[in-house]
Amino acid sequence: MIGTLIRLRVNGRDVAARPGTMLLQACRENGIDIPTLCSDPRLKPASSCRLCEVEVAGRERSPCACATPVEEGMEVATHTPALEDFRRAMLTHLAERIPGEDPARLAGKPFRKLLDAYGVEPSGTRKPEAKQPEHPYLDVDLSWCVACGRCVRICDEVQGQNIWTFTGRGADLALAPGLSPGLRESACVSCGACADTCPTGAIEDVSRLAAGLPERWVRTTCPYCGTGCEMEVGVKGGRITEARPVFASPVSRGHLCVKGRYGWGFSDAPDRITEPLIRRNGVWEPATWDEALAAAASALQQARRAGGPSAVGVLASSRSTNEENYLTQKFARLALGTNNVDCCARVCHAPSAAGLGQTFGTGAATNSYADIERAGLLMVVGANPTENHPIVGARIRQRARAGVPLIVIDPRRTELADLATIHLAPRPGTNLPLLQAMASLILGEGLTDPAFLAARTEGLEAYAASLREWTPERVGALCGIEPEAIRRAARLYATTGPAMIFHGLGVTEQRQGTDGVAALAHLALLTGNVGIPGAGVNPLRGQNNVQGSAQMGCEPSRLTGYQKLAQSREIHAQVWGAELPEEPGLNALEMIDAAGEGRLKALLVIGYDPLLSHPGARETAENLNGLEALIVVDLFLTETAKAFGTVFLPAASPFEKEGTYMNGERRVQRVRQVVPPKGGSRTDMAILAALAERLGAGQPFRHPDAAAVWDEARQVWPAIAGISHGRLDQEGGLQWPCPAEDHPGTPVLHAGGFPGGRAAFRPLGWTPSLEVTNGEFPFLLNTGRSLFHFNAATMTGRTRNRELRADDELELHPDDAAELGLSAGDPVHVQSRHGAFTLRTRPTDRVRRGEPFATFHAVAAYVNLATGPGRDTVTGTPEYKVTAVNLRATGDAKVM
Structure with missing residues (x-):
């Protein structure tokens, strides 16, 4: 070198x-x-x-x-003197345009530092017409603009939104947000990149202007989606005042989305609970920690005495750190003696782990986000990353803009679908037939990688035989897609390599979610797109640590490392110094079912809101009502806590703890404490240790810090043995497997082989959803997230994001809206076989006729009142993406 x-x-x-x-x-x-x-x-x-x-x-x-x-x-x-004179003259000229008043706006900016270095002072005046309309996060006053063009370029080259543009020439040169009167009226996604790059403060964060320069910065990892963007959080006066991207982050590469950059305000929300509560006579009352912990421990002990260890359960949090999740499943198994422990991966990406695990032997992403720039083709299936994983979405968008072929498979015409080489829009619930038809054509036309298939796979013959019935003609009729479009997509994927697949909840939250993921894995195997850079099958994980919560063992049949109980029970028992329970555990939905049947008597819920998040909200409520005790560990009184909680233990926020997260590409990254826990709140680690002491199992939970917990996890899971907190502090994130301290981590899985020796094909039969349309329920409802909010808006709903998107909406094709007599903003009643809700109408041709789409962030809407009981046949993951409904206009203006 x-x-x-x-x-x-x-x-x-x-x-x-x-x-x-x-x-x-x-x-x-x-x-x-x-x-x-x-x-x-x-x-x-x-x-x-x-x-x-x-x-x-x-x-x-x-x-x-x-x-x-x-x-x-x-x-x-x-x-040289000549260069310095030239620079001073240039800066003097620029300074003549900059107002001399309000010096705080220039504070800390590169332009201010240059002016100071060359002894130049601003001498211009403020121009009232240069002040842009108000925006929740961005203050734009172009009186300070020096026409450097950085905002224009970063919006184009990094975000790909192309909002900012120059107008006029010479002395009349001016900056404007496209053809819109202001940012709020434009297509701006409020990522803040323009403010981050602006050297003068012409575009500035509202929070910076309000609070001034931070006193210190702390590097940590974003607490929102599973992308794992790194951020520096600014602190002043003991409070968080702003966030900015980390340039050197391999994941986000100096960029953040609106949630990461501006969505930190929930940590100081006025309704945050920071002292314990106990419900007495139906009313929440303040309590000391000793009182609340004693009440929680007593309730758990009483439930165990009445029904044995199977009468208690734990729901872990995908927002908690790896260390906290490791302790959560350890707490369930040692302190409570039960395998009844699960996390929200159950309701989102459990099918990814199962489908990839069945096929490849490892249930995790095969490749890295860095491979987006190495891929010869990108295929996005059942995912909307520009809204739900915006940094990944921006990178995919930039590759498509650069001419890299893009296939999008989604019922909606998403932003990426607009850029796609081919967009296939299957009817909700028909993913599997479509993928089977693509595989059938690839085999039939000899577009496979024969050498790869012969050397590294098994079961191809039976799998190939099962595909013969899945012709493009048959599948086209089922899916509502032209057969020739299916052929084009299959040929393009098979002949343009390396080809990289990303998939989301549009694949997994189906009755056959596991089979849908397996079908994607089969496509990759057929074409040899596994084990090489720029290829593979990669789940876009929903929450910041949903990958980590499952990998840490928060599943009833798995232990740390997603190892099966039978395979790793011995090493866990050895390290823990205690035997693990033998009785099989219940998953999250089975626990709720068991509560309704009286078999589960007490439930500990950490950072999870099953009443709001699970399908069939009325049935979920009836089941939760069967519990004798519900102990909630959270920042806020969730809907579950409000309705059924008996003890509330206030948790520390993501900015108030130490540990690690694990993102969707298997990268372990540091989480650092930015500010101390607010009020009397405590970390999950501290809460679990205190509860274990009161249950007589304290010794295994006496860890001095999060690093010690992680070191224990490294003992029971060899794949992370080489990843220490100290190494992460020195090197940044590392991707497992990383079995030794001198191992660099593994950006691409399966390069040298599969865990079982060979990858396994298997026939995949299609079972149609029970959610079928008829005269009474003629529409198929799909649901999902929007850019400005996250899941149940527990965090984003307590920030100014609510000003950017206040309400949930029902997207409806304009022709359907016209037939129903609905206009934009009109309330529409949505009724399924299971329940109903009301939303505002948003006519759009981004959905097809008969296939409305609803976001589900607002508690008031309660979209899950209407979703049904369908579950993936392998993992039990709910079928959120397919619900037969009818729609009718309602004169009731009270919506949301």
């Missing part, structure tokens, strides 16, 4: 740089600072400010260092 470096001299110093490095970057890497205003390492060079001009021996003109590649033997001077 040393021999490949280019050597040059800068200001008389010997400097070495990699080939292709721009001079500006090479100087920065060697501690030489060159002034610049238009440069951002996330962006392509623009050379618009010219402040980085340097003198290069042998060149008549001074080139811009940001756009000049290093050359062998180059001699460079960066701060």
Whole structure:
């Protein structure tokens, strides 16, 4: 590597740089600072400010260092008197445009630092017409704009939204949010990248203007979706005041979405519960920690005495850290003596783990987000990443804009579908036939990878025989797709490699979610798109640590590392110093069922709201009513706590604890305490340890810190043995398997083989959903998230995101809306065989006729009143994505 470096001299110093490095970057890497205003390492060079001009021996003109590649033997001077005079003149000219008043707006900005360095002061005046309309998060006053273009470029090159543009010329050059009067009226997604890159404060965070510069910054990991973006959180006066992206993050690469950048306010929400509560005579009353812990322990002990260990259960949180989840399942098995422990992976991506596990031997993403830029083709199935995983979505969008073929399979015409080479819109519930038809065509036309199939798979013959009935013609009629479109998609996927698949809840939350994931895995196997960069099958995980909660053992039949109970019971017993329970456990939905039958008497719920989140809300409520005790550990009084809680233990927020998360690409990342726990709240780790003490099982839970808990997990799961907190602090995130301290981690699974030796094909028969349309219920309802909110809006609903999207909506094709006499904003009553809700109407051609789509964030809407009892036949995951409904206009204006 040393021999490949280019050597040059800068200001008389010997400097070495990699080939292709721009001079500006090479100087920065060697501690030489060159002034610049238009440069951002996330962006392509623009050379618009010219402040980085340097003198290069042998060149008549001074080139811009940001756009000049290093050359062998180059001699460079960066701060000659002539260059410094030029820079001072340029800055003086720019400063004439900048208001002299309100100096706080420039505080800490690159432009302010340059002005100070060259002894220049702003001398312009504020222009009232330059102030843009109000936005919840972004304050735009273009009086401070120096036309560097960074906001335009970052919106184009990183986010891909193309909101900002320049208008006019010369002295009339001005910045504007497209053709809209303001950002709120534009297609802006409020990611804040423009404010993050703006060097003058012309575009600034509202929070920065209100609170001023933070006193300190703490690097941590975003608590929202499973992408795992890293962020620096600013603190002032003991409170969080802002967040910014981490440039060096391999996942987010200097970018955040609206939730990560601005969605931290829930931590200080006025309705946050920070002291324990006990329900007495039907009313929540304040209690001390001793009283609340004693009441919780007593209720759990009483339930065990009455019904044995199977009468108690624990629901773990996908928002908690790996360490807390590890202790949660350990608590269930040791302190309570039950395998009744589960997490919300049950209601979202359990089919991903099962389907990938059955086929490949490991139930996790095969590849890394970095492979998005290596893929020759991208296929997105049942996922809407630009809204639900925005940083991944932006990267996919940029690749599609660059000409990389994109296949989107989704009933809705999503933003990525607009960019897709091919968009297939199957009727809800028909994913599996569509994928089977694609596989059948690939086999029938000989588009497979024969060498890969022969060397690394088994079961192909039986699988191939099962596909013969799945012709494009038959499947096209079932799915509502032209047969030729199915052929085109199959051929494109099979012949354009490497091909990378991403899938979401539109695949897993089906009656055959596990089989749908297996069908995707089969497509990858047929074409040899496994075990190589830029390929594979990759679930887009919903919550920040849903991957980690399952991997830590928060499942009834699995232990740490998602190892089967029978396979890893011995090592866990050895490390824990105690035997594990033998009786099989219940999953999350089975526990709720058992409560209704009187078999489950007490439930500990950590960061989970089953009443709001589970399908069939009325039946869920009836079942929860059968519990004798419901102990809730959370930040807020959830709907479950409000209705059925008996003890409430206030938890620390994601910004108030230490530990790790595990993102959707198997990357373990550090979570760092930004501020102390608010009020009397405690971490899950502290709460579980205190409860275990009162249950007589305290010794196994006496860990000094989160690092010690993680070290114990490393003992029972060899795949993370090489990942320590100390190493993560030094190196950043690492992807398992990482079996030793000197192991680099594993970006691509299955490169050298599959855990079982060979990947396994298996025939997949289709069982149609029981949610069928008829004259009474003529519509098929689909549900999902929106950009500005997250799940039940427990966090985002307590931020200004609610100003960007206040209500849930029912997307309805304009022709359906017209037939029902509905206009935009009109209330529409949605009735299924199971229940009903009312939402505002949003006519849009992004959904097909007869296939409305509802978001489910607002408690008032309670969309899960209407979703049905269908479950995946392997994992029990609810069938949220297919519900037969009827619609009718209602004159009741009280909606939401």
